[in-house]
Amino acid sequence: xxxxxxxxxxxxxxxxxxxxxxxxxxxxxxxxxxxxxxxxxxxxxxxxxxxxxxxxxxxxxxxxxxxxxxxxxxxxxxxxxxxxxxxxxxxxxxxxxxxxxxxxxxxxxxxxxxxxxxxxxxxxxxxxxxxxxxxxxxxxxxxxxxxxxxxxxxxxxxxxxxxxxxxxxxxxxxxxxxxxxxxxxxxxxxxxxxxxxxxxxxxxxxxxxxxxxxxxxxxxxxxxxxxxxxxxxxxxxxxxxxxxxxxxxxxxxxxxxxxxxxxxxxxxxxx
Amino acid sequence: xxxxxxxxxxxxxxxxxxxxxxxxxxxxxxxxxxxxxxxxxxxxxxxxxxxxxxxxxxxxxxxxxxxxxxxxxxxxxxxxxxxxxxxxxxxxxxxxxxxxxxxxxxxxxxxxxxxxxxxxxxxxxxxxxxxxxxxxxxxxxxxxxxxxxxxxxxxxxxxxxxxxxxxxxxxxxxxxxxxxxxxxxxxxxxxxxxxxxxxxxxxxxxxxxxxxxxxxxxxxxxxxxxxxxxxxxxxxxxxxxxxxxxxxxxxxxxxxxxxxxxx
Numbered sequence: 001x002x003x004x005x006x007x008x009x010x011x012x013x014x015x016x017x018x019x020x021x022x023x024x025x026x027x028x029x030x031x032x033x034x035x036x037x038x039x040x041x042x043x044x045x046x047x048x049x050x051x052x053x054x055x056x057x058x059x060x061x062x063x064x065x066x067x068x069x070x071x072x073x074x075x076x077x078x079x080x081x082x083x084x085x086x087x088x089x090x091x092x093x094x095x096x097x098x099x100x101x102x103x104x105x106x107x108x109x110x111x112x113x114x115x116x117x118x119x120x121x122x123x124x125x126x127x128x129x130x131x132x133x134x135x136x137x138x139x140x141x142x143x144x145x146x147x148x149x150x151x152x153x154x155x156x157x158x159x160x161x162x163x164x165x166x167x168x169x170x171x172x173x174x175x176x177x178x179x180x181x182x183x184x185x186x187x188x189x190x191x192x193x194x195x196x197x198x199x200x201x202x203x204x205x206x207x208x209x210x211x212x213x214x215x216x217x218x219x220x221x222x223x224x225x226x227x228x229x230x231x232x233x234x235x236x237x238x239x240x241x242x243x244x245x246x247x248x249x250x251x252x253x254x255x256x257x258x259x260x261x262x263x264x265x266x267x268x269x270x271x
Numbered sequence: 272x273x274x275x276x277x278x279x280x281x282x283x284x285x286x287x288x289x290x291x292x293x294x295x296x297x298x299x300x301x302x303x304x305x306x307x308x309x310x311x312x313x314x315x316x317x318x319x320x321x322x323x324x325x326x327x328x329x330x331x332x333x334x335x336x337x338x339x340x341x342x343x344x345x346x347x348x349x350x351x352x353x354x355x356x357x358x359x360x361x362x363x364x365x366x367x368x369x370x371x372x373x374x375x376x377x378x379x380x381x382x383x384x385x386x387x388x389x390x391x392x393x394x395x396x397x398x399x400x401x402x403x404x405x406x407x408x409x410x411x412x413x414x415x416x417x418x419x420x421x422x423x424x425x426x427x428x429x430x431x432x433x434x435x436x437x438x439x440x441x442x443x444x445x446x447x448x449x450x451x452x453x454x455x456x457x458x459x460x461x462x463x464x465x466x467x468x469x470x471x472x473x474x475x476x477x478x479x480x481x482x483x484x485x486x487x488x489x490x491x492x493x494x495x496x497x498x499x500x501x502x503x504x505x506x507x508x509x510x511x512x513x514x515x516x517x518x519x520x521x522x523x524x525x526x527x528x529x530x531x532x533x534x
């Protein structure tokens with residue numbers, strides 16, 4: 001996709017000029033699981049009306065970081081602050097409902113928040129899954145389930161949305177639709193969104209702030225900025241960079257097989 | 272109808288009503304083996320009751336809670352899967368119960384009655400236990416229904432949405448313990464799980480909502496109690512196992528009857 005078009009898709013230009021109210025602050029978080037370091041000195045924040053994307057290779061700690069931010073996992077050290085009383089919507093990466101449980105989509109989305117049939121219909125229409133309303137939740141496709149999960153999160157009228165791989169299982173056309181929907185949410189509802197994804201060019205198109213994670217924050221900033229960062233290019237290679245910018249870079253660190261940083265001679269500004 | 276038969280029917284119905292909805296959750300949460308393990312420890316509870324001079328049902332509830340606690344502690348050390356731990360706990364506690372019973376020479380305990388149930392020997396005070404405990408369990412389950420359903424579908428999502436997961440899970444375990452204590456007299460500790468899961472499993476094909484499945488499970492369980500007692504009288508078979516066979520027959524029949532648009 002040409003850069004100009006990409007820029008047009010970037011909503012941040014039209015962003016409402018609200019005073020940025022922090023919803024979530026993560027400071028210097030460290031976490032090891034069974035002696036294996038998963039997160040090292042990770043910091044970021046999400047403010048109202050902002051979309052922050054966590055990108056990185058498999059095993060980079062993206063989902064773990066999202067779960068730590070939600071308070072589902074405890075970090076070994078560091079500080080997590082969520083705006084007190086903030087309503088949080090969450091879309092987990094994987095959800096399988098046991099076949100033994102007869103549960104319609106309508107019941108499923110109201111498990112967390114009581115809502116009228118009309119409110120449920122509106123939420124499902126908003127995510128483009130109205131036709132699933134009365135279907136058993138086990139009978140809908142993976143892509144439909146993603147939309148239904150988003151609808152369940154929206155019914156909470158969230159101030160903070162945490163989406164873990166929101167477009168997995170969605171076909172290519174649907175992916176763009178969903179990203180448009182998600183970036184539209186931020187505008188319509190003014191909520192802050194923390195999103196885990198590995199769909200690079202889509203992330204780049206729809207987000208304000210990208211955190212490139214590989215157990216530590218390799219680089220972070222505006223998508224355009226991150227796309228030029230050597231660490232980003234090293235992680236995703238030219239394939240990931242092709243959509244955005246061609247940049248000849250030199251390494252300031254490498255990753256060994258375990259993802260640990262092996263410093264090279266000169267230490268860069270990032271990492 | 273003879274008095275003992277009426278008491279048996281009332282006791283059986285009380286257990287079936289409570290076991291149905293609880294059993295649906297045991298199925299949805301895949302806790303059948305957990306329920307079985309708690310039931311196996313029931314005999315130890317009876318012995319505990321005799322030693323402490325408390326009601327045997329109370330002893331069973333206490334023992335079930337201790338076993339559940341032991342499981343939670345054992346799960347913390349990784350390396351062994353939960354079904355292995357449950358297998359160890361189930362048979363260790365049953366054996367411990369049998370051995371402890373041998374030491375209680377002064378106390379006469381009807382072993383076969385506890386293992387396989389003695390529904391025809393239900394007395395009035397048993398009925399109070401069954402209906403009091405059963406209604407309490409049903410009322411508590413109704414109160415827990417929504418959060419329990421939410422954590423059954425996805426525990427972390429429910430937690431983010433504000434469900435206090437640990438107390439809900441604890442309360443659910445307590446309810447299982449209570450129903451086991453209550454059902455012991457009817458089908459015995461070795462067959463209790465069947466009364467929890469077979470009617471619920473039979474209900475699945477015909478249910479379109481969680482509540483519908485719970486109600487159907489109670490209905491099927493009640494029908495199994497009636498049929499089992501009737502068969503037991505008719506052919507002079509042991510009552511508890513006859514009830515279980517009746518429930519299983521209903522379950523099997525469910526496959527023959529065409530389910531109306533299973534969606």
